[in-house]
Amino acid sequence: MMNGQQWNCSVAELSGVGQARREALEKAGIRTLGDLVSCYPRAYQNRGDIRTLAEIRASLETAPNTPYAAILTVASEPQYRVIRRGMSITKFRAFDDTGSCEILYFNAPYVKDNMHTGAVFRFFGRFSAEFKNRLQCTNPIYEAYTEDKPLREIVPVYPLTGNLKQNQMYRYTDEALRRCAGEITEYLPTEVLQGVGLPSRTFMLGALHRPASMEHLEAAKRRLVFEELFIRFLAMAHNNAVYKVPNSSPIRNTDASGFLAGLPYALTGAQKRCVTEIAADMAGAYAMNRILIGDVGSGKTIVAAYAAYLAIQNGYRCALLVPTEILANQHYADLEPLFAKFGIRCALLTGSVPKKQRSAILEGLCDDNLTIRTDETGVNGIGLIIGTHALLTEDVRIDSLGLVIIDEQHRFGVMQRAAILDKGRDCHCLVMSATPIPRTLSLVAYGGLDVSRIDELPKGRQRVDTFVVDSTYHERMLGFIRKQAAEGHQTYIVCPAVEENPEKSEKQSNDPDDMSNLSLYDEDSDTPALKAAVEYAKTLSEELPELEIGFVHGKMKAAEKESVMNRFCSGEMQVLVSTTVIEVGVNVPNATLMIVENAERFGLSQLHQLRGRVGRGSAKSYFILVTDSRNEDSMERLRVIKQNYDGYAIAEYDLMLRGPGDFVDKTGTRQHGEDRFRLAAGCRDVEFVELAAREAKRIADTDSEKKRYPLLWQRMENLLQGGSHTMN
Numbered sequence: 226m227m228n229g230q231q232w233n234c235s236v237a238e239l240s241g242v243g244q245a246r247r248e249a250l251e252k253a254g255i256r257t258l259g260d261l262v263s264c265y266p267r268a269y270q271n272r273g274d275i276r277t278l279a280e281i282r283a284s285l286e287t288a289p290n291t292p293y294a295a296i297l298t299v300a301s302e303p304q305y306r307v308i309r310r311g312m313s314i315t316k317f318r319a320f321d322d323t324g325s326c327e328i329l330y331f332n333a334p335y336v337k338d339n340m341h342t343g344a345v346f347r348f349f350g351r352f353s354a355e356f357k358n359r360l361q362c363t364n365p366i367y368e369a370y371t372e373d374k375p376l377r378e379i380v381p382v383y384p385l386t387g388n389l390k391q392n393q394m395y396r397y398t399d400e401a402l403r404r405c406a407g408e409i410t411e412y413l414p415t416e417v418l419q420g421v422g423l424p425s426r427t428f429m430l431g432a433l434h435r436p437a438s439m440e441h442l443e444a445a446k447r448r449l450v451f452e453e454l455f456i457r458f459l460a461m462a463h464n465n466a467v468y469k470v471p472n473s474s475p476i477r478n479t480d481a482s483g484f485l486a487g488l489p490y491a492l493t494g495a496q497k498r499c500v501t502e503i504a505a506d507m508a509g510a511y512a513m514n515r516i517l518i519g520d521v522g523s524g525k526t527i528v529a530a531y532a533a534y535l536a537i538q539n540g541y542r543c544a545l546l547v548p549t550e551i552l553a554n555q556h557y558a559d560l561e562p563l564f565a566k567f568g569i570r571c572a573l574l575t576g577s578v579p580k581k582q583r584s585a586i587l588e589g590l591c592d593d594n595l596t597i598r599t600d601e602t603g604v605n606g607i608g609l610i611i612g613t614h615a616l617l618t619e620d621v622r623i624d625s626l627g628l629v630i631i632d633e634q635h636r637f638g639v640m641q642r643a644a645i646l647d648k649g650r651d652c653h654c655l656v657m658s659a660t661p662i663p664r665t666l667s668l669v670a671y672g673g674l675d676v677s678r679i680d681e682l683p684k685g686r687q688r689v690d691t692f693v694v695d696s697t698y699h700e701r702m703l704g705f706i707r708k709q710a711a712e713g714h715q716t717y718i719v720c721p722a723v724e725e726n727p728e729k730s731e732k733q734s735n736d737p738d739d740m741s742n743l744s745l746y747d748e749d750s751d752t753p754a755l756k757a758a759v760e761y762a763k764t765l766s767e768e769l770p771e772l773e774i775g776f777v778h779g780k781m782k783a784a785e786k787e788s789v790m791n792r793f794c795s796g797e798m799q800v801l802v803s804t805t806v807i808e809v810g811v812n813v814p815n816a817t818l819m820i821v822e823n824a825e826r827f828g829l830s831q832l833h834q835l836r837g838r839v840g841r842g843s844a845k846s847y848f849i850l851v852t853d854s855r856n857e858d859s860m861e862r863l864r865v866i867k868q869n870y871d872g873y874a875i876a877e878y879d880l881m882l883r884g885p886g887d888f889v890d891k892t893g894t895r896q897h898g899e900d901r902f903r904l905a906a907g908c909r910d911v912e913f914v915e916l917a918a919r920e921a922k923r924i925a926d927t928d929s930e931k932k933r934y935p936l937l938w939q940r941m942e943n944l945l946q947g948g949s950h951t952m953n
Contacts, residue, residue: 231404232259239397249387250397261401262409265433265449266381269442272349272366273378279323281352282360294349296370297321297328303337319348326352326360333364345370379436398434412936413452417920423448451917456941458921463929463941469511473651474627476507476539484534487566488527490683496524499677500531503655506675507535507628513653518660519679520872521837522686525657528679529630530560532655537569537608541627541652542590545611546645548633550575550783551790555812556632557611564609574612574621576783586610592624617644631656659837660830660876680873689840691848691867693824702820702849703768710772710799714817714844718765718802719835720758721826723778756822762802769800776802805831814842824850825859829879832866 236255237247255261272294276284281293297319305315315330315337328348330336340346350365368376383394409427418425424432424444432445481500485492492500499517506513519525533543545560547553557573564571572586589607610616610623626649631642646654656674694702706716762776775798777789793801794813805827819839821827827835832850840846850863865878924934931938 230408232257232262232408234258234404236261236397239400241393241396245388246393249389253384253386253389258401258405261398262405262430262434264383264398267384268382269436270349270366270380270382271378271439272347272368272376272380275347277323278321278326278360282324282354285352285354289353290351292349292351294347295321296345296347297326299340299342299344299346300325302342303340305334305337319346324360326362328365329361329363331364339367347376379439379442381434381436402431402434410936412934412940413455414924414934414937417455417924421451421916421920423451447913450913454914454917455921456944458918459925459937459941462922462925469514470651472507472510472512472653474507474512474536474539474541474649474653476504476535478539479504479508479535481531481534481538483567484531487563492527493524493679493681493683495519495679495681496528499528499679502675502677503528503532504535507532507653512651513628513655513675515655515675515677517655517657517677517679519657520682521659521834522682522841523679524683525659525679526556526559526632528677529632529655529657530563532628532653533560533609533630534564534567534569536628536653537564538567539627540625542607542623542625543609543628543630544616544623544626544645544648545609545630545632546616546637547611547613548637550577550613550787551794552632553611553613560609560611569608570606571609571611572607574610574615576613576615577787578615587621590621590623614641617641621648623648626650626652628653628655630654633657633659659834687840687843687846688870689836689846689848691836691850693850693852693863693867695853696851698851702851705847706769706772706800706818706820709818712844713815715793715796715798715813715815716800717816717819717835717838718761718800719819719821720756720761720802720804721823722757723759723780723804758802758804761822765800765802772799773797774800774802778804805835812841813838815844817842817844817846818849819847820849820851822851824863825852825854825856829862829866829875830872832862833872833875836866 234257235247236242236250236257239258242250250256250261253264255264270292274294276293276295278295278297281295284291284293298321300318300320303315303317305313307313311332313332313334315333317328317340318325319328320326346367347370348362348365348367350362352360352362354360370376381395383391383398385391385394406427409430411426413423413426417423426448428441429445429448432441433449436442436445481504503513503515503517506515517525517528519528529545533545536543545556547556553573553575557571561571561573570589572589574583574586578586586607590610591606615621616623629645629649629652631637631645631654642656646652709716758776758778762774766774775789775792777786781789789798789801792798796815816839819835821832821835824832836848839848850866852859852863854860865875869875869878924937928934928938
C-alpha cells in the first residue's frame with residue numbers, strides 16, 4: 226500500500242477551499258481528500274432521460290412527483306417581480322415541438338440575466354398542471370444546451386452541510402479523485418472479485434462519483450453493496466471462530482420430564498424441537514450461543530424456562546435479562562409460581578426494588594446459598610434471577626451463573642449483552658426475538674448464533690380480525706372504542722410521532738438541487754401528516770370524556786412511563802395512546818382493540834408485532850389500520866398485513882418489498898458518510914447477500930491467522946472501529 230500522502234492530505238489544500246468551506250466540510254466529517262472520495266452521493270439525477278412536454282404531461286397522473294429532463298427553447302423574456310417582502314418570482318415560457326410550459330423561479334433574480342428568447346436549455350425538475358391545467362415547472366435546474374457539447378447524463382447529488390453547494394462538491398470530488406487516483410488500495414482478494422464478478426475499487430469509486438452510464442453505476446453499487454455485506458459477515462465469521470469457548474457449565478442431567486409434567490398444557494411440536502436443540506447445546510463440547518426466534522404468542526418464554534430448569538437442576542443459576550420493568554414483572558408473575566413447584570426460588574431485580582430487598586436478593590445470589598439436592602425439590606437460595614438493566618451494575622454478583630437468557634435481544638447493545646455474560650465464566654447464552662426473519666437470511670442475520678425456530682402457534686390462539694380504513698371512519702372508531710369499554714375491554718391507539726412538529730411539516734426546500742429520481746433510499750412522497758401521541762390523547766379525552774385515557778412514549782421518564790403502563794395493565798385506564806414503545810413486551814389479555822394511525826409509516830414486521838399485543842385473552846380482538854395514503858407501495862404493504870397472519874410469511878413479503886438489508890444491517894460497520902448500510906439496505910437480491918456471507922466464511926476459514934489478506938483484515942478492523950476515512 227502506498228504512503229497515502231494525497232489520501233491523507235487536508236481538504237484545505239483543495240482549490241477554492243478557504244476557512245469557511247473547510248469548516249463546512251469538517252462539520253460533515255470530511256477532513257482529508259480520502260474522506261471526500263469516501264463520501265458517496267446520496268442519490269443520482271438521470272438528466273439524460275430526455276422527455277417531451279407531451280410525454281411529461283401524460284405521465285403526471287401516474288407519477289406526479291417524478292423529476293423530468295426536457296430540452297426547451299425560451300419563448301419569452303423573463304418577467305421579474307417582488308410578490309411580498311422577502312419573496313420574488315421570475316417566470317417565462319419555454320417550448321419544444323410538442324407543446325409549451327411556464328417556468329417559474331422563486332427568489333432567484335439572477336435567472337432573468339441568463340434566460341433570453343431563443344436560448345436552448347436542458348431543464349430538470351418537477352412539472353405540474355394544477356393551475357388551470359397549464360403545464361408548469363418550478364425552480365428547475367438548467368444547463369445551456371448545444372448539440373456539439375454533450376451534457377453529463379447522470380449527475381450525483383451529495384449530502385450537504387452549512388453553505389456547501391452541489392457544484393462545489395462536484396469540483397472538490399473531481400480534484401480529490403484526480404489527486405488520489407494512484408493511492409486507491411484494493412483490499413478484496415482477487416479470487417473474490419473474479420468469482421463474484423465485481424469491478425475494482427478504483428472503478429467503483431470513479432463510477433460512484435462520475436458514472437459514465439447506468440450500467441457503470443449499477444456495477445459500482447453492486448461492488449459497494451458486496452463490500453458492506455462482506456466485511457460485516459467476515460467480522461461475524463471470524464468472531465464466531467475466535468469466541469467459541471469450551472462448555473464450562475456442562476449439563477449432565479438432561480431429564481426434564483418433571484418440568485414438562487408440571488405444565489398445564491403440552492408443548493407444540495416446534496417447542497419440543499427447540500428444547501431438544503437447546504438441551505443438546507448445553508450438554509455439548511462448547512458453550513451454547515443460540516437465538517430462539519418465535520412469532521408473537523408462539524411460546525418462547527416456556528422454552529426459555531425449560532432451559533433455565535435444566536441449568537438449575539444441574540447446579541447452576543440462570544439470569545433472565547429483559548428491557549423493561551413491565552416485562553420483568555410479567556415474566557416474574559408467570560415463572561415464579563411455575564418454578565416454585567420444584568422448590569426453585571425466583572427473584573425480581575429492577576430499579577424499583579427497595580434497597581433492603583435488593584441487598585437480600587444480592588445475598589441470595591452468592592454460592593453460600595446455593596445447595597444442590599439429589600432429588601428434584603430444587604435449590605436453596607435463588608436459582609432464577611429476572612431483571613432489567615439493574616442486573617448489569619457492578620455490585621450484582623451472580624455466583625455459579627451457568628445460563629443467561631436475553632429477551633428482546635435487539636433492545637440491548639453489544640456492551641450490555643457482554644456485561645451480563647461477564648458475570649459468568651463462559652456460560653451458556655440464549656437470546657430471544659419475536660421478530661420473524663426469512664429462513665434464507667437466518668444465518669446471515671445472526672452470524673455465529675445457532676438458530677431455533679418456533680414456527681407454529683399454540684392451539685386455541687384466536688385470530689385477530691384486521692381492517693384497513695381511512696380517517697373518515699374516525700367517528701365509527703370512537704363508537705367502537707366505547708363499545709369495547711362498555712364490555713370491560715381496553716384499547717391501544719398507536720401513533721408514529723410523539724409530538725407535532727409544524728415547522729418540519731411546513732418547511733419546503735427552495736434548493737433546486739434538492740431532488741433526485743434515482744434515490745438510493747426508498748421515499749414515499751405521498752405522505753399524509755403524522756398523527757402525534759400527545760396531541761391525539763388530548764383530543765381523544767375531549768371526544769371520550771367518560772373514559773380514562775392516557776399516553777406513553779419513549780421520551781417520557783422511566784418512572785412516569787412505568788406508572789402509566791401499570792395503570793393500563795391493571796385495568797384502571799380504558800385507552801392507551803402510545804408510540805411503538807408498546808410494540809413488544811406488553812401482555813394485557815383484556816386489551817381487545819388496537820388502532821394504528823398513519824399505518825403506512827410502519828413496516829410489515831412492525832405492524833405484525835403490534836397486532837400481537839391484542840388477542841391474548843379469550844375475547845374477540847380487532848386490529849384497525851388507519852391511512853389516508855394513496856401510495857400504491859404503502860397500500861400493498863397494508864394489504865399484506867390484512868391478509869396474512871403468519872409472521873414468517875409476512876417476513877418473506879417484507880423481504881420482497883424492502884430487501885434483505887433491513888434484516889442484516891444491525892452492526893457498527895459502516896461506510897464513511899453513511900449512517901447504516903444505506904446501499905445494502907436496498908438490496909433485494911437474497912442470493913447475492915448469501916453469496917457475500919459464504920465468501921466471507923470461506924475467507925475466514927482459509928485465512929484464520931490473517932496472513933494471506935492483511936489489507937482485508939486491516940480494512941475490517943478499521944471499519945469496525947468507525948475509522949473508514951483513515952484508510953485508502
